[in-house]
Amino acid sequence: MDHQTFNKFREIVYDNSGIALNDTKEAMVSARIAKRMRILGFDTHQQYLQFLLTEESGNEITHFLDVISTNVTSFFRESSHFDFLASVMTKWFDKGKQRIRIWSAAASTGEEPYSIAMTMLECSGTRNVDMRILATDISTSALVKAQKGVYSSATLDGVQDSYKKRFFVSEKQNNEFYYKANDQLKKMIVFRRLNLSSPPFPMTGQLDMVFCRNVMIYFDTSVRTRLVNEIYRLLKPSGYLLTGHAEGLTSIKTELKCLEPSIYQKQ
Numbered sequence: 001m002d003h004q005t006f007n008k009f010r011e012i013v014y015d016n017s018g019i020a021l022n023d024t025k026e027a028m029v030s031a032r033i034a035k036r037m038r039i040l041g042f043d044t045h046q047q048y049l050q051f052l053l054t055e056e057s058g059n060e061i062t063h064f065l066d067v068i069s070t071n072v073t074s075f076f077r078e079s080s081h082f083d084f085l086a087s088v089m090t091k092w093f094d095k096g097k098q099r100i101r102i103w104s105a106a107a108s109t110g111e112e113p114y115s116i117a118m119t120m121l122e123c124s125g126t127r128n129v130d131m132r133i134l135a136t137d138i139s140t141s142a143l144v145k146a147q148k149g150v151y152s153s154a155t156l157d158g159v160q161d162s163y164k165k166r167f168f169v170s171e172k173q174n175n176e177f178y179y180k181a182n183d184q185l186k187k188m189i190v191f192r193r194l195n196l197s198s199p200p201f202p203m204t205g206q207l208d209m210v211f212c213r214n215v216m217i218y219f220d221t222s223v224r225t226r227l228v229n230e231i232y233r234l235l236k237p238s239g240y241l242l243t244g245h246a247e248g249l250t251s252i253k254t255e256l257k258c259l260e261p262s263i264y265q266k267q
Contacts, residue, residue, distance in 0.1 A: 001030045001045045008049055009033070017065055017138055018197020018223040032067045036060075066141045070218070073108040075115050075159050078213065081242050082119045084263060085209065088240065089123040092208075099130045101207050103234070105196060106215035107135035110146030111155070114181055116211065117188045118163050134203065136194035147191050149181030197223045199230035207234050213262075214244035225252050232256060235266040 009029050010021040021029065033048060042048045052060055076082055092100065100120065104113040113135035120131050137143050156164060156179050164170075168179040194201060196215065210231050216224045228249060231241055241256055241264040243249070249256065249264065256264040 001026060005045050005049055006030075008053075009045075012052060012061070012064070013068055016061055017069065017195060018220075018227075019069065019218040020220045020223075029068065033064065036063055036067060062140055066139045069139045069142075071108045071139060071142045072214075073111045075111045075156060077112065077115075078245055078262075081211070081213070081262070082115060084240075084242070085116065085119050086123050088209070089120065093124070093127060093129075097129075100132070102131075102133050103203070103207050103210045103212075104133060104135040105194075105210060105212040105231075107137045107143070107146055107191065108139070109142045110135065110149060110181075110191075111151075112211060112213070113146070113189050113191075114149065114167075114185055117185045118159075118167050120188070121167070121184065122163075131188055133189045135189050135191045136196075137191075138193065138195050140193055143191050143193060149186060151179050151181075153177045153179065155179075196227050199226050201230060201234070203234055205234040206236050207239055208236055209240045209242065210235060211242050213242060214247070216243065216247050221251050224249075225254075228252050228254050228256070232266060237266055239266050240264065241266075 003026070006026045006029060010025070013019050013021055030045065033045070037043075037045075037048050040048065040051065042051065052064060055061075089100070102116055102120075104116060107113050113133050116133055120133075124131065135146065137146070153176070156168070164179060167182055167185050169182055171178050171180060196212075197219065212227070212231060216227065219227065228241075232254060235241065240259075243262045243264070245262050247262065249258070254264075255267065257267050258264055
């Protein structure tokens with residue numbers, strides 16, 4: 001792939017997702033679009049680029065972003081955040097809180113929102129609490145997998161056995177064991193496609209907590225600033241934003257207060 005063609009591809013990525021690809025990502029882009037080129041019968045990157053620019057339905061842009069976006073995730077990733085959620089929920093229940101709304105902003109293939117749901121159900125015990133999770137991602141293919149909620153045995157290695165028994169149904173496919181999220185988990189979560197680089201978002205706000213983790217590292221300062229300001233708008237007073245441990249808001253002007261690294265609160 002020549003550099004001019006690569007630059008056009010990364011312009012499309014940035015304009016449609018906010019993801020900023022640097023010069024080192026040229027080989028990655030070439031490898032990831034190869035499958036789309038084979039499916040569509042294109043021999044050169046230039047042919048695929050021209051199709052991407054002229055295809056009127058917008059469907060191919062969606063497929064393109066699906067293959068470009070990175071979906072690295074795991075159950076209970078950065079586990080201290082789930083410990084924090086559990087501790088905060090205990091305080092909420094002590095105050096008589098009956099309604100909890102959480103947003104998993106970069107839900108990928110579902111491991112994060114299902115981990116949030118398991119934590120919430122474990123904490124709530126026998127209490128009758130209205131608990132809902134909004135799970136969003138830009139990748140339609142990732143969301144399809146998330147909605148199905150079916151994971152390999154290896155994917156659930158980090159999930160304690162009691163959670164596997166309580167929240168998943170095991171099934172065997174082609175001599176391999178898989179785990180399917182049960183209805184109790186699925187009923188808590190609504191999955192939607194959302195481009196985090198294009199606020200304002202259609203939600204009305206009043207969120208108790210937002211998990212926006214390991215996605216802002218792909219955005220430049222202007223996109224991160226717009227996103228953080230929109231999260232601030234959607235959070236309730238005293239609501240929390242959790243970012244990835246490798247992410248920080250030091251380059252962003254925000255009224256969110258840093259409680260500890262990667263945990264922020266709206267005052």
